[in-house]
Structures are given as C-alpha cells and as structure tokens.
Amino acid sequence: MTLLGRYTVTSAALAVILAVALGAFVSAQATQTALNEAAATTVQAADSLLSPYLVKGDFIHPLWPARIASLGRLLRPHLIENGIQTVRLWSRNATIVYSNNPAHIGVQMDAPPEVRRALSGRSAAAIQPGTDGQMLAVYAPVRLLGDLVPSGVYEVNLDAAPLLAQIHTSRLRAWLFALLGTALLYGSLIGLVFHASRTMLRQQTVLQTAFEGTIQALAAAIDAKDAYTGGHSAEVSQHAEAVARGLRLSPKDIDAVRIAGYLHDLGKIGIPDHILRKPGPLDPAEREQVRSHSLIGYRILRPIPVDERVKLAVLHNHEHWDGTGYPDNLSGNQIPIHARILMVADAYEAMTSTRPYRRALQPMEAVAQLRAEAGRQFDPEVVEAFIRTLRMNGEAFPRGIRGRILRHPSHLR
Structure with missing residues (x-):
C-alpha cells in the first residue's frame, strides 16, 4: 500500500473514532443541558x-391532616396546570413530611x-x-x-415524554x-494531503527521470572508453532487469538490478585506456588492474545516496559461484543475488x-x-532464469550444445 493509501486508511479510522467520541460527548452535553434547563424551569415554578x-x-x-388538606387545595390547580404528577417534601432526616399521595407521608x-x-444547596434532576x-x-x-441551610427538599415528578423528545432531537442534531463536521474536516485534510502527495509525486518523477538520465549518461561515458562496448551497459541492464522479474524479486530489488546494470563497469573510469582497448590477452599486471x-566502482558509489544493493552488486558482480571470483572470493549464496x-x-x-x-x-x-559454467562461474538458477527470458523474447536454443569455455579478457572485464 502506498504512503497516501496508508495515511487515508489510518486517518479515516482516526476520524471515525473522533466522530464517535465527539458525538458521544456532545450528545451527553446536550442531554445534561436539557435536564438542567428542565430542572431550572421546574424549580422556578415550584419555588x-x-x-x-x-x-x-x-x-x-x-x-x-388539616395542614395536608389545606396544602392539597392550594396546590391541586397548579399541579394540573403544570402537568405535575407528584409533589413530596423531604425533611433533613429523609422523612417525607408531605405528598399529594397520602401513602407516602411519614x-x-x-x-x-x-x-x-x-x-447541600444544589438542585438536581x-x-x-x-x-x-x-x-x-x-x-x-x-x-x-x-x-x-435548606430546611428540606421538595421533589417534583412530571411526565418526561416531552423532555425525552427534546433530548432525542438534541442528540440527533449533536x-x-x-x-x-468530522467528515468535512477529514475531507479537507485528505484534499490537502492528496494535493501535496501529487505535487511530491511529480517532483519525485522529475528527480527520478533526472537520476535515470544521469545514470544512463554515465554508463554511456564508460562504454565510450572502448569503441567495441558501445551500449554494453544498457544491454546488461535490460537483461538483468528481465531476469530479476523472472525470479519474481521485489520491485525494489528489480530497480536495484536495473540501475546496477548501468553502473557495473563504473570502476573502469579508473583503468587506463590502453589496457581496456588492448586487442590481445592481458598480462598478469594488466589483468590485476582490470580486476x-x-x-573502484564501489568506492565511487559509497558516499553517494544510492541503494546499498546497487553498490554491493557493482562490487561483487565478478564473484564466481564456486568462490574463484573477485574481489572477495565469495561463493554460492554469499554473493548478493543482484551481483x-x-x-x-x-x-x-x-x-x-x-x-x-x-x-x-x-x-x-x-x-x-x-x-x-553453471555451478562453477554462475548461479545455476540464475542461468536458467536468464535462458527463460531469452526464450520469452522469441529466441529458442538447442539444449545439447556444448563448447569450449572462453577465458579471454572480456570475461574478466
């Protein structure tokens, strides 16, 4: 998943959590506000x-009894008018001293x-x-x-249906x-991030194109040192990329192989031209210089912010499967797959x-x-993958052909 995709999913989850938390908080506040307003109105009326x-x-x-009857006559019209069903007076010792329901008194x-x-002096509802x-x-x-201090408490009970309807409406609105609000905020943020991501992607594409151009120009400059190797690095890069895809390497590994293909001979910049262009076999000293x-290529790349896999592929692309290669005599799977x-x-x-x-x-x-040479100079699996890519490109090769092994300078270079 892309960085933008991960951000979108993560921020969506956070937005849902925020919306639920905010909705619950505002809903609770709306409920409490409605209760407080109803309590204040009722308290004022009761007072x-x-x-x-x-x-x-x-x-x-x-x-x-006479006092109860007197209060009952005075209160009855007001109770009916205000929809009050029960009125009770509590003393400080929690005794009901009056109620319009006589069964509660005492x-x-x-x-x-x-x-x-x-x-304690505070109303409650x-x-x-x-x-x-x-x-x-x-x-x-x-x-x-x-x-x-309060002499007692009066308790007023009335039908909650109108208040509950009001609370329900308030909670729905909340x-x-x-x-x-959360959706609008999320949409705005996603829009800003998407726009920024597109801008960064365009800039990255421009930088990647410039990087690719630089790599290809550098490879062409290296190949130009030898009139017989023009386009060699580009061809190696194409073949290597095809093999990496055939082996189902990761996209980053495929990209590393492709770039390393262009740069695998970078170190030849430090080899004298007369050695690279020598028409015959190299003497031991010249051979050592070519090796x-x-x-040299690895040392050139080491301080540059290039994928480490590219640097190691440049360093080890002349290691042999049996350990007879150079520079470190690595063997088998010790050799990076890219190399x-x-x-x-x-x-x-x-x-x-x-x-x-x-x-x-x-x-x-x-x-x-x-x-x-598979199993000696080359990784057998890579050889077979390479041959499969050639066949996929329309070329077929007899399986029984064998021939002498070429050990000329081109193999060492």
Whole structure:
C-alpha cells in the first residue's frame, strides 16, 4: 500500500473514532443541558408555587391532616396546570413530611443521591421509571426566610415524554453536527494531503527521470572508453532487469538490478585506456588492474545516496559461484543475488558482442557457454532464469550444445 493509501486508511479510522467520541460527548452535553434547563424551569415554578405556603414547622414532623388538606387545595390547580404528577417534601432526616399521595407521608427511607445533593444547596434532576412511563424527577432545596441551610427538599415528578423528545432531537442534531463536521474536516485534510502527495509525486518523477538520465549518461561515458562496448551497459541492464522479474524479486530489488546494470563497469573510469582497448590477452599486471575496477566502482558509489544493493552488486558482480571470483572470493549464496544476475547478463552480452580478438558468438553458442559454467562461474538458477527470458523474447536454443569455455579478457572485464 502506498504512503497516501496508508495515511487515508489510518486517518479515516482516526476520524471515525473522533466522530464517535465527539458525538458521544456532545450528545451527553446536550442531554445534561436539557435536564438542567428542565430542572431550572421546574424549580422556578415550584419555588413560586410552594414557598409562599411553607413554614419551618412543616419540616419538623409529618404534617397533620388539616395542614395536608389545606396544602392539597392550594396546590391541586397548579399541579394540573403544570402537568405535575407528584409533589413530596423531604425533611433533613429523609422523612417525607408531605405528598399529594397520602401513602407516602411519614415514610422515612434512605435518601436518594438527588435529595442529599439538594440538602447541600444544589438542585438536581434525573429521569426515573414511573408507573406510567419515564418520569422527570426534580429535587430542589427549600430555603425559608432566615435559613442559612435548606430546611428540606421538595421533589417534583412530571411526565418526561416531552423532555425525552427534546433530548432525542438534541442528540440527533449533536451526532449529525459531529459526523458532518468530522467528515468535512477529514475531507479537507485528505484534499490537502492528496494535493501535496501529487505535487511530491511529480517532483519525485522529475528527480527520478533526472537520476535515470544521469545514470544512463554515465554508463554511456564508460562504454565510450572502448569503441567495441558501445551500449554494453544498457544491454546488461535490460537483461538483468528481465531476469530479476523472472525470479519474481521485489520491485525494489528489480530497480536495484536495473540501475546496477548501468553502473557495473563504473570502476573502469579508473583503468587506463590502453589496457581496456588492448586487442590481445592481458598480462598478469594488466589483468590485476582490470580486476580492481569492481572495487573502484564501489568506492565511487559509497558516499553517494544510492541503494546499498546497487553498490554491493557493482562490487561483487565478478564473484564466481564456486568462490574463484573477485574481489572477495565469495561463493554460492554469499554473493548478493543482484551481483549473480549481473554476472550472467554481463557474460552473455560480452560473448555475443564483437571484440578485436574474436568474433561475436551466436546466442545459442553463448547459452551453451552459460550452461557449461553453471555451478562453477554462475548461479545455476540464475542461468536458467536468464535462458527463460531469452526464450520469452522469441529466441529458442538447442539444449545439447556444448563448447569450449572462453577465458579471454572480456570475461574478466
């Protein structure tokens, strides 16, 4: 998955989490606000309704029948008008001293949390189950003239259906705003990131094109040192890339092989021209100088920010499968796969190209040489993969051909 794809998925997950958290928070706030507003309205109505008729003595002990009847006559019209179903007065010791339901009067019980809160001077509201559905219960402190602390608490219960409908609407709006807001924010961020990503991709493409051009120009300059190797590096790069694909290497490995194909002879910049262009066999000293080109190429690339796989392929592309190559006498799988591929592609390209000291071999002759050296100079698996790529390009080679092994300077270079 691309970096933009990972960012999109991750940010989408975070946006969903944010939307849910924000929606839950705003919904809870909307619910609490609706409860507080309903409590404030009810408290105000209860204050104006009850306070004028209450005295301190009402909260000392349960009211006597005459007092209950008197309060009932006064309150009944207001209860009906305001939709109040139950009114109860609590004393400080959690005794119900008055209720419009006579069965409750004189009952002492564990005070609910809302009563204790109201006794501390703060109103409270809660949605509670009732006999006819959900009820809104409001608890408020009763402060009579001259009281420093509440004398008691009045509890008012009314039908919660209208409030619940209001809360439901508020919560829907809260969730809608949270989801839409998060979606708009997410869309804006994704748009900005996508635009920035496209810009970076264009810039990366320009840089990659420039890099490729530089590599190809450098390879052409290297090949130009020898009139007989023009285009050699480009051919090696193409063959190596095809083999890497045939071996199903990763895209990064394929790219490394392709670039290393252009640069595998980079170190020849440090080899004198008269040695590279010598028409005959090299003497031991000259041969040793040619061998040094792998290390020279690696040293040139080492400080450059190029994939390390490319550098190691340039360093080890003359290592032999049996350990007789150079510069480090690596063998088998000790040799990086990129270098093993270059070894085969370079040898094939050298054998099928004309040199001053020999004619170019036909493809089937070169294939015979590769097969003969598989397991000694070359990785057998890479050789077979290379031959498969040649066949896929429309060339077929007899399997029985064998021939002498060429050990001329082109193989060493």
